[in-house]
Amino acid sequence: KAGVTQTPRYLIKTRGQQVTLSCSPISGHRSVSWYQQTPGQGLQFLFEYFSETQRNKGNFPGRFSGRQFSNSRSEMNVSTLELGDSALYLCASRPTGQETQYFGPGTRLLVL
């Protein structure tokens, strides 16, 4: 099976812009979670989607949002970008009823 894929892999934006990141989970996985990784804060949970519904949310401002489509693909949107949003954004999927999450390679976002 193909692994979790994320596009784009690298992105450069300027402050105030918005950005959309995409994640395609492993075939058959209906749960998709997003994480932010920064040198200062480490890995932090953003949110989880399951069957097109947000099921869990971390402590991030409302500028961070997401959605999931009927084919389980997920997108994450960040509006009004700030310098501190520069990070590696990781997506992970997991099979229903199981705890193990499988991570994609990440999208590295640089905000200038």
Place this chain on the structure above:
Amino acid sequence: AQSVTQLDSHVSVSEGTPVLLRCNYSSSYSPSLFWYVQHPNKGLQLLLKYTSAATLVKGINGFEAEFKKSETSFHLTKPSAHMSDAAEYFCVATTGTASKLTFGTGTRLQVTL
């Protein structure tokens, strides 16, 4: 609430010598515990997981970890380090079927000749 503490931010070993990466957890419930590895500019790869079936868990690439409830520890070991093991290692916890993972701060493993 749960938390994960990785006791060393950086570990350096010589190739061929044992590896020990330490992890302690705190959880109100019986946690599931994982070790993931991240090579530079890559995503996280699952090394092994503990889900209460057996306290000694074997993973990929010769790694193993032992769950010790009395010590609330889940240390990662490998008998003989290889250069390709150089990476960042994360100890991770979750409870029940919750998808919200709690990560340790990571341990950077350096392997020298």
